[in-house]
Amino acid sequence: MKIDWAALGSVFGVSLLATVALVGLFTLGIVGLSRQEQAAANGGSAVVARTGAYAAFALCAAAVAYGIFLIVT
Numbered sequence: 001m002k003i004d005w006a007a008l009g010s011v012f013g014v015s016l017l018a019t020v021a022l023v024g025l026f027t028l029g030i031v032g033l034s035r036q037e038q039a040a041a042n043g044g045s046a047v048v049a050r051t052g053a054y055a056a057f058a059l060c061a062a063a064v065a066y067g068i069f070l071i072v073t
Helices: 005-041 047-072
Strands: none
Touching: 005 047
């Protein structure tokens, strides 16, 4: 049995990068929601924070859906 170490390293690198990006994007969504609550408590408008948080969560969902699409096809 021969292992293609270059391909294995490539898969590892892409998986690591995708995981870090997805977790970072989800974290941005959580931070956006916490900023929304903070702005609402201070009497300000929280539309930008809420919109950014929802956009981050939508991008996370799209990335997960794309990953499932790649696995299924």
